Amino acid sequence: MKIATKFLGVVEIIEQDIITFEHGLLGLEDEKNFVLLPLDADLPLAILQSVEQAEIGFVIGYPFAFKKDYSFDISEEDYKQLQIEKAEDVLTYAIVTMKETFQDSTINLLAPLIINMDKKLGKQIVLQDNKSYPLRFPMQTLEGSAK
Template identity: 70%
Template structure:
């Protein structure tokens, strides 16, 4: 099926790649179906695009590429919501706030987007126990696994 995206124009997607966010994303509870689209194979970035609304698309990043010591626990409630059976089924992304200069852009490390790739379920969680990770972490230079 073809969808119109916020940043990439019209793209062809496979319906099997749709990810359901049962609760939507914070601020967007009515939009529950998204797809992850690659922006550039050489960058740890993707587009999390609503399939229902062109203007709802978020640039997301693999946070470990920018903050190598980033780690947190997923609550039992979130594991249940996402039907997580093995940690290998989980992808973690952070929403990027883009600035004119990419080096000045920030990652939201306080509220990661968690996706169960096998069940095609996603949820943005707010970390309660770990205030060490900020809402606006400066991207700067790569320090993690993508360096």
């Protein structure tokens, strides 16, 4: 299936790769179906693209690559909602705000995206016990692992 994207033009996707965000994303509660599109394999970044609307796409990053001690607990309710059976099925991303230069860009550590890749279910959560994680954490250097 082909979709139009915000950053990559028209791309071919596999329908089985569509991730459903039952509650949408913060501020986009009606937008439910997204797909992850890879960027440069050497960067801990990807695109989260709406399947229905080309103009809705986000650069997302692997937060542990930018803050090595980043950690949080997933609530029991979120665990059930995302049908998580094994921790290795879960990917965590955070939305990136791109600026003119990469060094000026930020990553949202306060509201990560949790994705069960096995069940193709996702949810954006707002961390309540946020350990002072900011909405706009500077992405100036990679300090953690991209894996």
